Amino acid sequence: MTLAKVSLMPWIPHVMILDDDPRVLESLVPGFVQELGRGLSQSREIAGLLRRGAAPDDARGPVRVKVSAHGFESSRVESYRYRAPFEVHLHLVRERGGSFELARRLLNQQTFAAVVSDQRFSDDAGGQRAGQYFVAEAARVHPEVQGLLYSAYPRPDDFPSDRFIRKGAGGSGGADDLAEQVVRAVERHLAQPAARAFAQEIGDRGLIYQSESFGAVVAQLFDLAQLIGSADVPSGSRMRRPLPCLLIDGESGTGKRGLAELFHAASDRRSAPLVVASCSELTNETLLRSILFGHKRGAFTDAREDRPGLVSATGKGVLLLDDVHRLPPACSAILHSFLEDGEYGRLGEEEIRRRAECAVVLTVETGPWRERRQSGELPVAFLARVERLLVAVPPLRDRPEDIEAQARWLTRTLSAELGVDLELSDEAVARLQTLTFQESNSRELRNVLERAIYRHYREADQLEWAQVEPFASDGERTARPLAASVASASPSRPPSSASQNDWQRRLRTLAAKILAKGTDLDPEEARTVTDTLFDERFPAAWDAVQSSRHWQSDQPPLPLPLWEDLWRCFAVSWLGGPSPAEKDLGIPANTLRQWINDRESR
Structure with a gap:
């Protein structure tokens, strides 16, 4: 099957x-x-x-x-x-x-x-x-x-x-x-109510996964829901009590809102509402205070009646502040103060202070959030508060087994909606796993398959790569710069095949095939790039790599997989950390941090 x-x-x-x-x-x-x-x-x-x-x-x-x-x-x-x-x-x-x-x-x-x-x-x-x-x-x-x-x-x-x-x-x-x-x-x-609600919510949200890295994210959310998801509020105490606050960091389309809903379902706040506020709509301080905290009649021109605000409406539930990276800088002080002591006042009645009973989940998009952090526009105290409990979601391109699971699930689900039984070919799955999905991850995968299925569902019972490829333009955009950069850096010359044995010819052909499949180059371009790499680039690096693997003269060389792990550690250290290493290594900083954390915990 x-x-x-x-x-x-x-x-x-x-x-x-x-x-x-x-x-x-x-x-x-x-x-x-x-x-x-x-x-x-x-x-x-x-x-x-x-x-x-x-x-x-x-x-x-x-x-x-x-x-x-x-x-x-x-x-x-x-x-x-x-x-x-x-x-x-x-x-x-x-x-x-x-x-x-x-x-x-x-x-x-x-x-x-x-x-x-x-x-x-x-x-x-x-x-x-x-x-x-x-x-x-x-x-x-x-x-x-x-x-x-x-x-x-x-x-x-x-x-x-x-x-x-x-x-x-x-x-x-x-x-x-x-x-x-x-x-x-x-x-x-x-x-157990928490475990059952958690399992049910994973299915309801369509959080399809097979990878251990995303499974670790799911497990972390469950543990945090048990740790900070309690709706019990200490009574008889007026001590300043920070609100339970969780930050979910991931690229667009990685399912951050679904994970917030998963946190809500696993906590004992599930009987209270999950209330969502989009920070892209909170364009100034007055609007933020009015929507989150409420306002009194007459607090501003259009305030014709009292409004309780989302914090009050949430009660003992969970307040989701979606896309916090879009919040104007001037609003960060208000949000920080609210998260720090859990107290707020409605706009127009500053003399009355109220105490929030909710937990807060924040979501941010990795790239814009990193840019704002590095620019220095966000106060250090604010960052220390909102990043205290961080869940980093790995992008879909780093989870090829999840690409396959989601692609096949989406193909079956979408085709069933059209009344047909459509499968995705193995070649189509393999090619989808090579795409970068930089724009919106799972959302982008769904869009690609949806367009292909709606176009071809009447033609056959299996969706081939040739039918999907026109809608997966990302592969075309990422493949062309590689051919241009390698070929222009060092003009290639056709190698003499007379001096090559059968294995050498086979391996060069295999490398060209792998390169074409991984970058979407046409076969001739892939062969040109492979010749350049095999004849000029790789030979120059061979002696240095082999020498670094022989760490002691009387010891065997380090196994290549071990050497590769050591090299990645060195590269991130040499470049100053995951963020500065992201561009040179071509690996997102969050992925590097996750890799480091995984190795440290083993």
Whole structure:
């Protein structure tokens, strides 16, 4: 079954199984994984969220489970093939000495529904009850996570019997029981209002994803919703209390407003409204104070009656200030004061101070926001307040697996609206993954596919790249400068093919093909650029690169992937940080920051 045939529900629950014996973890593949997939698909509660709107044939098969190994290498796990798109992610984690460092890191990176641990680890980590202690810790730090013990040892007296699974002889049995208990744990996870509302909202907003980087954003939002999303306001205290404030930073079309709605759904403020104010409409201080805080009759010329303002209307809900980067500089002081102490006054009644009960979510577009920060027009105190809790959304071009998932989802959804069953060809998906999507990310992808589908839906049951390409002009705009810059910098001369062996000719042809596919050059231009690179540019750099990989004379050279990571660290350091490195490396500063944060947390 291809991806295009599946109506994908984007909520992806994660499940973790910990043990200190990799053989136990390996024994779960593929038997337990298959049982888990079948069990999840048979649970009406879970399958209803995972496969809402799926065709009958799609909904009957097992849930697709992706398996990852952490802390050990396993050929069995590596050879396991799941069908894309995956709907559940299973993490098999080997913890040496019971430190649980890997497990704690993973819990902070993704949204986990269940954690399964062996009971006993090494003596220096709590001995016979280390696994039980970790399960308790996970539930304390992440209350939505359901904990299970899977052990060959007797159940502790103080541990619930319905959450304990006894391993079979040799530690390899009980897979069916384990799968059933994990399914029940995921059901308990979904029974919690915050988790269920969160999963439902992901689908309602169409936040389709398969990448771990966007999954980390989703997990971060859920954690922040639990941390600062409480609607309880301390009573009997007049202390200055800053408003809960979250900043979502991303390029246009990355779904920032949908993420704000996701935050609202996951917090216990979901029963109160989510109120949206577009900062592009708040063109001066008077208008900002009137719309946000309200006004008294006669406060200005057209104030013919009292108005409460959006802050009052929000109550204990969430106030979304969309596109804060468009707010005039003079308004930043007013907004900063409001966020700093949560107090405000209606326009025309400054003698009365009111206390806001809402939480505030701000969204900014990465490029304009960075320009305003670098220009110095925004006060440092204001930036320190609004950027205290920051969620950076990676652009779509850095998430090729999400481009595929969204493209196939959109093709099926849009064609269904026209009463046809249209698929997207593999070539079209591959070419879409090479586009930069600099203008509006997911919105731009939707526009490209929408135009192609409306134009060609009567012609065939598969949409080819040739039909999509005329509407994807971005590839044409980005490809031409590369040919001009390389060819003009150093005039190419046709290499002599007589001295090349078969491998050299094949690799040069392959490089030209890769270049043409990645830049949309025509084959002849790609061949010209490849000859220039292979004959003049790359040979000049070869000795320097090889020399830098040999860091000690008596040691083997650094592996190339490791060398590439070190080079990126050096480049960002040499250029002074992610922002100044953005232009030279051709990588957005937010992506570089995310890459650095990911490597630091590993």
